[in-house]
Amino acid sequence: MQPDSDNGIPTLYAWAGGGAAFEHLTDVFYRRVLADDVLRPVFAHMHEDHPRFVAMWLAEVFGGPSAYTEQRGGYPHMLSKHLGRAITEPQRRRWLDLMMDAADEAGLPADPEFRAAFVGYLEWGTRLAVSNSQPDAEPPRAAPVPHWGWGVAPPYTPS
Template sequence: MSDSIGGAAPSFYEQIGGHATFDKLVRRFYEGIKSDPVLAPMYPEDDMEGAIWRLTAFLEQYWGGPTTYSEQRGHPRLRMRHQPFKVNPDAKERWLGHMEVAVNELELPELQRATLWDYLERAALSMVNTFEN
């Protein structure tokens, strides 16, 4: 039996709590970013709410939620959007460290946590665009 309209299985977005969960995840993630000396300069200090919205909307869409991200920004083109920034292995590990704190605070069931974490690790690795310090 499904909670979704039309009998379809609920999306991962719905399974983990929808917008409230993704908003909590991203806001906690950015708390760590703000104090990170390597990553903070990559984010728009004067548009932190915009950055929060973009990541939240992207993740929601990816996991089966609203398509607002693409409606407002077009195709995600993640590598292209991150190309202006030096994303080296250290930046990737820092990003994952802040994201891990945020994911753990969601206290998701293990299968859902592992599913989300697997994607985030692969996404972070795909953003690496240099091996320079």
């Protein structure tokens, strides 16, 4: 595998198999979501391209191209899709469980180092989504797309 970072270590994006791997992951995931009693109502009216948009987000987070930022508006756009949705802990947990099952089915790398970083981001991101989605939430409206690496949570200092 060719490194695709400045330090010679492959990004999580490259390790996972690039954009095609994340697109396959989200296709598998949203098939599961639409068959799930807990999440189907949340996503029943999603845009047909929603899985592709989520793949773009995940690809950028894990070190791939900045397509989500360039084409979709980055963090502010993603945040706008969650505001006021009042995501519950059972919904968050089901989302996480289905994503992990989809990662297995889609053939994402199963090595402990990759999965630890992958799950670390999913835990962090879904917990923020729950918090940011509550009716009284006032999250930062402008922040960068997080860039997740091998076992390191990205620091964030509000400006």
